[in-house]
Amino acid sequence: MAGIYWFADGAGKVEATSITLIRWIRSQTPDLVVYGGDVYNNGTPAEFDAFFNQMDRNVSDLCEVAGNHDWNTHSGADLPDRVPTQYEAFWRRFPPPLSQQPINVAARGGARYDHVKDIGGWRLIFVDTGPCRKKEWPMADETRRTWLRRVLTETPGRAKIVFAHHSRLSKGKHGDVDKVDSLWRDLFDPVTSAPLVALTVSGHDHNVSWYRPRPKNNPGKGAVPIAQGIFVHVNGAGGSGHDEPFFGSSPDWKDADNHCVTRITLISPTAADVSVLGFGEDVPAPGATPALLNRFELRL
């Protein structure tokens, strides 16, 4: 049994919620904490300093999939060689085991931050989609597709979860992110279209959505049997305001009224539970504890 915690879109310049969330998460003795991206407002050195303070000056249990705001401060190179300079500078200060965020300096651009962790019989795959608000994944770097294909197929089964800032499906101010459709399609077998992973977890829209299994083609059209589709979870409700469910594909369940943490409990190599824990609509008071808003079962 392992507990993975996710929150996103809630740290940086002036955000006040994330410190309450991370302190509660640590009270639950997490095996891993994933910050789902966006250190506001532009991923500057001062904003990463604020982020470090909000994390109680401890990132030893933390990794971050960068968001578009982290990429606002970037190098002058064109994609795919562009890098989010302060995101990289921050995490290079804390190489594992000082954090859980590796950086592969031999890779290009966002590929430097892609990585895998094997925990509790599950493979967790972390993919940088920071520039995907404007550019299509894999940002003209086909080696990323090759890497993804390898990490998806070198271990058997589909007890795998992909973490990225941008979601193929979302309902909010941003809605579906078509520029990660290529990433989404790569999560299915190219010949049989069978899903290679169980779940994707993302942020970007500042609310929470849950989609029952969705197929490779036209995933916004509706759910399919689990053998044909991948569950999609969005939780960008980590503390920087709330987005109303306006644009995008309608989820099977949503919450736009709470600041939220997601807990993924890896029960066995064929079973996991995904719990959405809400801290309310207001900035939570120090020491606040969440209410369970919903729990979803993954049974492979």
Next chain:
Amino acid sequence: MPRLHISQDETGYWQLSLEDDDGKLSLLSHQFPSPEHLIEDARELVAEGKVPGGVIVIGPAAPSDARARAIRKPYTKPAPQKALK
């Protein structure tokens, strides 16, 4: 022509509201501590064609002392509003 209104509302936070061609207002985002993030999002909505031809209207910030007094507790979701009264 649709408008994207960015304004500080009665809660003391910033919100983003969409005014469609018929004048109907819809709340898109709320409880943001500053307008910068919403300005970037509004520009993206126009550039991506989600709000084609949209005009972005940004309202004034309340004076800091008034803003400090205006934070409403407990927080409740505000109504959508135009940036300029």
